[in-house]
Amino acid sequence: MTDVIARLEPQSRAATRGLSDLSIRNLFIIPTIAFLIIFNVFPLLYSLWTSFTDFRASTTAPANWVGLANYRELLSDPFIWRNFTITAKYVLISVTGQVFVGFGLAMLLNRAIPLKGLITTLLLLPMMLSMAVVGLFWKLLYDPSFGIINYFLGLGKFEWLANPDVALYAVAIVDIWMWSPFVMLLSLAGLSAVPKHLYEAAEIDRAGPFYTFFRITLPLVAPILMIAIIFRTMEAFKTFDHAYILSSQPTTELIAIRLYKMAFLEWQTGLSSAFAYIVLIMVVAITNIYVKYLNKAKAR
Amino acid sequence: MKRRVLGMLASVACSALMAQAAAAQELTIFWAEWDPANYLQELVNEYEAETGVVVTVETTPWQDFQTKAFTEFNARGAAYDMIVGDSQWLGAASEGGHYVDLTDFFEEHDLGNVMAPATVKYYAEYPGNSGKYWAIPAEGDAVGWAYRKDWFEDPEEMKAFEEKYGYPLDVPESWAQMMDIAEFFHRPDEDRYGIAIYTDNSYDGLVMGIENALFSYGGNLGDYESYQVDGILNSPQNVAALEAYRKLYGFTPPGWSKTFFVENNQAITENLAAMSMNYFAFFPALVNPATNPNAENTGFFANPPGPGGAQFAALGGQGISIVSYSENIDESYAFLEWFIKDETQKRWAELGGYTASAKVLESDEFRSATPYNEAFYQTMFKVKDFWAVPEYAELLTAANQRLYPYVVGGEGTAQEALDALTADWIDTFKKYGRTN
Numbered sequence: 001m002t003d004v005i006a007r008l009e010p011q012s013r014a015a016t017r018g019l020s021d022l023s024i025r026n027l028f029i030i031p032t033i034a035f036l037i038i039f040n041v042f043p044l045l046y047s048l049w050t051s052f053t054d055f056r057a058s059t060t061a062p063a064n065w066v067g068l069a070n071y072r073e074l075l076s077d078p079f080i081w082r083n084f085t086i087t088a089k090y091v092l093i094s095v096t097g098q099v100f101v102g103f104g105l106a107m108l109l110n111r112a113i114p115l116k117g118l119i120t121t122l123l124l125l126p127m128m129l130s131m132a133v134v135g136l137f138w139k140l141l142y143d144p145s146f147g148i149i150n151y152f153l154g155l156g157k158f159e160w161l162a163n164p165d166v167a168l169y170a171v172a173i174v175d176i177w178m179w180s181p182f183v184m185l186l187s188l189a190g191l192s193a194v195p196k197h198l199y200e201a202a203e204i205d206r207a208g209p210f211y212t213f214f215r216i217t218l219p220l221v222a223p224i225l226m227i228a229i230i231f232r233t234m235e236a237f238k239t240f241d242h243a244y245i246l247s248s249q250p251t252t253e254l255i256a257i258r259l260y261k262m263a264f265l266e267w268q269t270g271l272s273s274a275f276a277y278i279v280l281i282m283v284v285a286i287t288n289i290y291v292k293y294l295n296k297a298k299a300r
Numbered sequence: 301m302k303r304r305v306l307g308m309l310a311s312v313a314c315s316a317l318m319a320q321a322a323a324a325q326e327l328t329i330f331w332a333e334w335d336p337a338n339y340l341q342e343l344v345n346e347y348e349a350e351t352g353v354v355v356t357v358e359t360t361p362w363q364d365f366q367t368k369a370f371t372e373f374n375a376r377g378a379a380y381d382m383i384v385g386d387s388q389w390l391g392a393a394s395e396g397g398h399y400v401d402l403t404d405f406f407e408e409h410d411l412g413n414v415m416a417p418a419t420v421k422y423y424a425e426y427p428g429n430s431g432k433y434w435a436i437p438a439e440g441d442a443v444g445w446a447y448r449k450d451w452f453e454d455p456e457e458m459k460a461f462e463e464k465y466g467y468p469l470d471v472p473e474s475w476a477q478m479m480d481i482a483e484f485f486h487r488p489d490e491d492r493y494g495i496a497i498y499t500d501n502s503y504d505g506l507v508m509g510i511e512n513a514l515f516s517y518g519g520n521l522g523d524y525e526s527y528q529v530d531g532i533l534n535s536p537q538n539v540a541a542l543e544a545y546r547k548l549y550g551f552t553p554p555g556w557s558k559t560f561f562v563e564n565n566q567a568i569t570e571n572l573a574a575m576s577m578n579y580f581a582f583f584p585a586l587v588n589p590a591t592n593p594n595a596e597n598t599g600f601f602a603n604p605p606g607p608g609g610a611q612f613a614a615l616g617g618q619g620i621s622i623v624s625y626s627e628n629i630d631e632s633y634a635f636l637e638w639f640i641k642d643e644t645q646k647r648w649a650e651l652g653g654y655t656a657s658a659k660v661l662e663s664d665e666f667r668s669a670t671p672y673n674e675a676f677y678q679t680m681f682k683v684k685d686f687w688a689v690p691e692y693a694e695l696l697t698a699a700n701q702r703l704y705p706y707v708v709g710g711e712g713t714a715q716e717a718l719d720a721l722t723a724d725w726i727d728t729f730k731k732y733g734r735t736n
Contacts, residue, residue, distance in 0.1 A: 058374055079701055144554035144555040248558045249559075267693065
């Protein structure tokens, strides 16, 4: 036995005195896997099973298998389609706005300006705030009687949140305000990574700013910008807090709000599980499309 | 050695028994966070002084109340021994097995006669007319109105009103008069508006608000025994009532699209509106000069009759139920026995709670105790409520989806909104096998 130990590498010899590498690895991995199974995999599978039943958590009645009935009911419900349409519109407005504002800010900050660090930090503040606080804060800003937005824009008693045609834009503006700094941060990282010699070469070739932007800046920043878009799209699909606080218009009832009501106010557990799976499938599909474009952008 | 072991066992057993006894000395009542819950805590402190049993009234904001209560029910949790739950929960909570059946207790103490009839019907009994009771009426409440006495009694305003409408300006005696008064005081240029009504569609605010018009216009939400809604929910009376509510919305302050009890009290405290709808339970803040600078000039009235003379109001308030997962059911019964005593109910009213005891409600002492108690007394004998079936939340969601766009957004007509809602409710009742 002593001979065997003597033939081992010094590290392995040390290991025989305490825990082996394998044991240490298992010590970290097993609890993590157990945690994932208990809190992620099991609920995921359980809710998938629930989505095929008429289960209601608020009753003692057993769950009955109903097959695809929940999915059929949801996909034939005009209100659910309205929720999807509203959400798609919201995601489009919100993410597009964040990309334009965030990337624009990054372009401005990607040059030598005084107090650049302080300005960048201040611009990052909105995304550090709680969503609920932001919702309440903007509700006051939008108030038709004493809200500062109407005062500055000279809109009198314009109703931002009560007007069904405007309410969704008002909610999206809040999201743009809050999350443009995130896009700005990622864009800044991308912009600072663009090699300077490319711009110098373009300048020598007398390329204009338009050409430089579309031929050098945008293609090189595109992969990181695409990552920002993926993150923000997924988050925008899940928007709940500030939309719930700001407005109760039917025109602002996003899928997350409808899902919450179905699951926790109406206690239609089976139906809401099916709804959650439909949303999951949609988000995964959209994300895959983005990832495909991301890979293309990287390849270029 | 044997003696030592026996001694140890005996002391362990004693400790266990003492722990059991100590546990029974504490009861927890769950309710929403509002003034009546504070009054209840004051009341139960007196129970502790009498019996040594510590009763804690645990509260949560109104927005979380339903979710938190049902999450605990669904988990079969014993965190709460009793709950002061909303009247429309009766079906879901009783059929779900979350509430203890209090029928025997109810009959033993003749509570059907001790409490005001409407409170028994809506806070305690499920299904309707079944004789099965799941709660003891605890906090009586209904919708009433606050108004600005100084605006109403201003000689110039009175003169101008009479010239315009042909009758004196006074507390409205009908919905038509209320409409006139709302229109008269609606002056956006002066930052003064006619009326404040409920419009929040997150839960039951908007629907409860509309119910005041519906019931007083002679309408109903359906037949609560046969589940028939066609011809009742979309009746001409209900169409007229919904049109009236939509018209009143036109006289509200700007941004009045998601308002409930907080905003409607603010309409009075911040000089925004001449009249404001609210549950009586929120009126104490309006007679308190610390919270209402217009306290001296605030008056109250009951929901006025509709065009046919019917006079009803939407029921608020709650009954107190024993949670079936409680580990202190016997102690909870003992507490309820104390709670229903005449002297306790009288004390409950003195502290500010709205007793449901018919005897206390009818007493001159109660009716003259506050500026709004008389209106409350009048209202509590003519209240109606929303469906208490287990699927009430789905009915409520459909109502919000159909009625809100019409009232606030002006989309479609009242008839279209009610016809669509009728179809939704018929589908829901079919889905749950209540109708064919």
